[in-house]
Amino acid sequence: MSTVLAADGISKSFGGLKAVDSVSFELAKGDIAALIGPNGAGKTTCFNLLGGALAADGGQMRLGPTDITGWPPHRRARAGIGRTFQIAATFRSMTALENAETALMAADAAPENASNLLDDVGIGALADTPVTALAYGDVKRVELAMVLASNPSLLLLDEPTAGMASNERLRIMELVTGLVRARGITVLFTEHDMDTVFGFATRILAMDQGQLIADGTPEAVRADRRVQQIYLGETESGDA
Amino acid sequence: MGFYVAQFLTGLASASSLFLVAAGLSIIFGVTRIVNFAHGSLFMLGAFIAYSISQKLGFWLAVPLAALSVGAIGWAMERTVLSRLYAAPELFQLVATFGLVLIIQDAALWIWGPTDLLGPRAPGLTGVVRILGQPVPEYDLFLIAVGLMVLGGIWWMFTRTRFGILVRAATEDREMLQALGVRPARLFQVTFFIGAALAGLGGALEMPRQPASLLMDLNIIAEAFVVVVIGGMGSVVGAFLAALLIAQLNAFGILILPEITLVAAFAAMAVVLIIRPYGLLGKPATTQPHAVEIQPPQTLAGYGRIAAIALVAVLVVLPLVADSFVVVLTGDIMIFALFAAGLHFMMGTGGLISFGHAAFFGLGAYAAAIFVRDTGAGMEIALILAPAAAAVGAAIVGWFAIRLSGVYLAMLTLAAAQILWSAGVQWQDVTGGDDGILGIWPAQWASGTTAYYYLTLALASTGIAALMMAAGGRFGHLLRAGRDAPARAQALGIDIDRRRWAAIVISGTAAGLAGGLFAFSKGSVFPDVLAIPNSVDALVMVLLGGLHAPAGPILGASVFALLEDSLSRLSYWRALLGAAVVGIALFAPGGIAGTISAWLTGRRKETA
Numbered sequence: 029m030s031t032v033l034a035a036d037g038i039s040k041s042f043g044g045l046k047a048v049d050s051v052s053f054e055l056a057k058g059d060i061a062a063l064i065g066p067n068g069a070g071k072t073t074c075f076n077l078l079g080g081a082l083a084a085d086g087g088q089m090r091l092g093p094t095d096i097t098g099w100p101p102h103r104r105a106r107a108g109i110g111r112t113f114q115i116a117a118t119f120r121s122m123t124a125l126e127n128a129e130t131a132l133m134a135a136d137a138a139p140e141n142a143s144n145l146l147d148d149v150g151i152g153a154l155a156d157t158p159v160t161a162l163a164y165g166d167v168k169r170v171e172l173a174m175v176l177a178s179n180p181s182l183l184l185l186d187e188p189t190a191g192m193a194s195n196e197r198l199r200i201m202e203l204v205t206g207l208v209r210a211r212g213i214t215v216l217f218t219e220h221d222m223d224t225v226f227g228f229a230t231r232i233l234a235m236d237q238g239q240l241i242a243d244g245t246p247e248a249v250r251a252d253r254r255v256q257q258i259y260l261g262e263t264e265s266g267d268a
Numbered sequence: 269m270g271f272y273v274a275q276f277l278t279g280l281a282s283a284s285s286l287f288l289v290a291a292g293l294s295i296i297f298g299v300t301r302i303v304n305f306a307h308g309s310l311f312m313l314g315a316f317i318a319y320s321i322s323q324k325l326g327f328w329l330a331v332p333l334a335a336l337s338v339g340a341i342g343w344a345m346e347r348t349v350l351s352r353l354y355a356a357p358e359l360f361q362l363v364a365t366f367g368l369v370l371i372i373q374d375a376a377l378w379i380w381g382p383t384d385l386l387g388p389r390a391p392g393l394t395g396v397v398r399i400l401g402q403p404v405p406e407y408d409l410f411l412i413a414v415g416l417m418v419l420g421g422i423w424w425m426f427t428r429t430r431f432g433i434l435v436r437a438a439t440e441d442r443e444m445l446q447a448l449g450v451r452p453a454r455l456f457q458v459t460f461f462i463g464a465a466l467a468g469l470g471g472a473l474e475m476p477r478q479p480a481s482l483l484m485d486l487n488i489i490a491e492a493f494v495v496v497v498i499g500g501m502g503s504v505v506g507a508f509l510a511a512l513l514i515a516q517l518n519a520f521g522i523l524i525l526p527e528i529t530l531v532a533a534f535a536a537m538a539v540v541l542i543i544r545p546y547g548l549l550g551k552p553a554t555t556q557p558h559a560v561e562i563q564p565p566q567t568l569a570g571y572g573r574i575a576a577i578a579l580v581a582v583l584v585v586l587p588l589v590a591d592s593f594v595v596v597l598t599g600d601i602m603i604f605a606l607f608a609a610g611l612h613f614m615m616g617t618g619g620l621i622s623f624g625h626a627a628f629f630g631l632g633a634y635a636a637a638i639f640v641r642d643t644g645a646g647m648e649i650a651l652i653l654a655p656a657a658a659a660v661g662a663a664i665v666g667w668f669a670i671r672l673s674g675v676y677l678a679m680l681t682l683a684a685a686q687i688l689w690s691a692g693v694q695w696q697d698v699t700g701g702d703d704g705i706l707g708i709w710p711a712q713w714a715s716g717t718t719a720y721y722y723l724t725l726a727l728a729s730t731g732i733a734a735l736m737m738a739a740g741g742r743f744g745h746l747l748r749a750g751r752d753a754p755a756r757a758q759a760l761g762i763d764i765d766r767r768r769w770a771a772i773v774i775s776g777t778a779a780g781l782a783g784g785l786f787a788f789s790k791g792s793v794f795p796d797v798l799a800i801p802n803s804v805d806a807l808v809m810v811l812l813g814g815l816h817a818p819a820g821p822i823l824g825a826s827v828f829a830l831l832e833d834s835l836s837r838l839s840y841w842r843a844l845l846g847a848a849v850v851g852i853a854l855f856a857p858g859g860i861a862g863t864i865s866a867w868l869t870g871r872r873k874e875t876a
Contacts, residue, residue, distance in 0.1 A: 079759060081755060081759075100758070100763075101755075101758040102757075102758045102759075102760075102763045102764070103761075103763075105758070105759050105760055105761035105762075110760075111759045113755065113756065113759075117753045117755060117756035118752075118753065118756065119748065119752040119753055119756070120562045120752050120753070121562050121563055121564045121565075121751075121752050122564065122745075122748075122752070126745070129745070130745045130746065130748075130749050130760075131760050133746060134746060134757070134760040134761045134762045135760070135761055158564065171756075174756075174760060175759075175760070177760070178760065
């Protein structure tokens with residue numbers, strides 16, 4: 029399988045705190061990988077390094093064969109990285125359709141395809157609704173439609189189901205996995221809900237205190253001692 | 269050697285009053301996140317009030333009493349206007365304090381009259397001290413001591429008093445403070461009092477050095493902005509260092525080339541912004557408030573095109589039916605509508621605030637005038653040069669501006685415009701100084717009221733239509749995306765810095781074309797075209813019409829011109845304008861178009 033994304037020893041410190049400490053991994057085409065870890069483990073910082081919102085202190089990132097270390101976010105987006113935010117970000121002065129059109133324009137694609145994108149994420153009927161008037165779950169779908177506009181090769185989804193009721197979580201994850209499989213997109217997502225993680229991920233990366241402590245199939249990670257201690261242990265004792 | 273030491277001390281003395289103003293500005297910003305454009309006005313009030321008190325009670329009582337009075341005025345300003353705007357977008361906070369500048373300016377004119385008032389010298393400090401053989405006024409040494417004492421006093425207050433610690437906490441994390449049960453309202457009031465009193469003290473202490481004048485407010489505020497941008501917003505020590513730097517640049521720059529002092533201040537600011545975008549000791553803001561309200565454009569639904577065609581048709585027919593006064597007035601309105609449309613494009617669609625747009629208007633006007641005067645060549649080339657010169661100016665200002673946002677951008681644009689204005693006044697060889705440049709007339713084929721009207725109509729309507737199409741098309745959508753959600757826009761592949769830069773250049777180009785048209789319409793150019801009131805006019809037109817309505821600038825320029833035509837003969841027209849600006853910020857942030865469209869939507873909902 030070909031490597032879509034490679035992170036090689038990426039690091040980021042804030043003051044004395046090593047938020048991401050020499051993390052290395054590779055994602056193969058078609059992976060649906062979950063990045064898990066307790067609060068403060070460095071997941072979001074890791075996402076911001078991969079997306080380019082933060083500059084890494086050290087290490088290298090490659091998208092396919094291309095070295096993207098040091099690239100600003102817009103350049104990474106143009107190279108094929110799409111990302112969603114923990115709190116869905118949309119253009120609030122626009123309708124759902126205009127949001128999708130703008131995303132297509134940003135990717136130099138024809139804005140006429142916007143309604144197809146909205147159909148793909150299941151909100152074609154809400155095209156002319158201002159995003160400020162949409163339910164949060166639908167706003168997340170608009171954001172998903174937007175990141176699909178550029179035909180990305182890699183999607184970074186920061187807590188795609190945060191703020192949703194449990195039946196809605198399931199539906200959005202089914203939607204996402206269906207779409208990415210059909211398009212051959214590789215996914216890295218963070219998630220707190222373990223049912224979602226083990227229900228959908230084909231691979232799991234576990235972080236703790238800035239370091240990557242496990243990387244493998246769901247079964248392997250579930251069996252990993254350190255993961256059990258640090259992370260799943262908490263869940264079993266009823267913390268989460 | 270002695271001469272340079274004396275010059276250095278003069279610089280230090282000037283730094284003191286500049287520091288007092290900048291420190292007050294910085295403290296108020298740190299706590300309330302409001303950039304008080306009226307802070308220069310408080311400085312001016314300090315000078316005037318101290319003058320009045322000194323006539324009865326003498327110098328030494330006048331200084332502290334003036335500071336306390338100005339503190340009280342600042343407190344009243346906070347209570348009546350600014351406290352209502354803490355949750356508003358930055359633009360309206362800035363605009364409201366700008367309105368206060370105009371009101372205070374006319375109030376001072378009303379109370380103290382137009383002549384400069386020279387106050388008494390400080391009894392006991394009228395002599396000179398010889399340092400290395402050079403005479404240094406005792407009062408300068410006193411000012412240096414006051415500056416250091418105030419710095420020490422502020423340091424003591426911030427580290428040793430409960431109030432100061434709360435102020436620091438509020439600067440760091442306002443939400444946390446509220447969670448701890450501190451009432452921010454009280455804190456904000458006291459902060460405004462102290463910040464205003466510092467400005468008043470600075471003004472009062474200027475008494476022996478310069479007469480109280482109505483020009484003090486805008487002169488000091490532009491310099492204070494340069495100081496806080498260099499020092500870092502919210503940092504008192506930064507303000508102190510930056511005030512020293514600017515004052516020394518002035519003190520020594522004036523020896524080399526008097527004209528260079530202004531450029532030096534701007535160059536210093538530019539260098540600091542490149543190395544440290546948040547100033548020497550400033551920190552990047554953790555949460556960026558929105559500069560403008562996030563709103564969809566208020567269009568005329570399907571009627572926009574019909575309305576535009578109808579308007580152009582009326583304008584084409586107008587000279588055939590109206591007298592020449594109306595034709596000239598309408599021509600002026602079109603020029604200002606183009607100027608306002610450029611500003612509207614950048615502020616409304618781009619969310620980029622400019623408080624110094626006259627810089628680009630003036631660049632266009634001067635470029636056209638200088639070219640015609642020096643080459644004797646015709647209007648046609650001059651009208652190409654005007655927008656081109658403004659575009660170059662906007663590209664330079666914009667290059668710095670895109671590193672900044674919100675209030676910093678407003679300060680940078682204002683400072684840039686003020687510096688250009690000073691150049692217009694001082695660089696007499698090129699600009700003619702206050703005498704301006706005369707005899708700038710249109711080409712033969714375009715001369716005469718009607719012919720020039722049609723030329724204006726053709727260029728202004730083309731320019732406005734181009735701006736509208738850009739705002740409604742691909743460029744506008746991608747620019748608006750950056751305004752609505754910058755991180756989202758970047759993650760979709762939009763290079764928002766480049767787009768913002770382009771928006772500023774486009775906006776400046778439109779202003780430059782308007783400036784060129786204005787020069788030929790009046791036949792002359794004076795430094796007024798670069799001055800702050802001209803920037804304010806454009807700003808008022810945009811806000812009056814409606815920041816989020818494509819037709820806003822046309823509406824705003826028309827209403828503004830009609831109001832100005834009927835009201836500007838009143839002595840206190842500027843104060844009325846200021847009150848209108850404050851009123852828009854407080855009660856009608858959508859302007860005329862926004863208010864109408866809100867009313868229409870309300871009705872539609874009622875009938876539905």
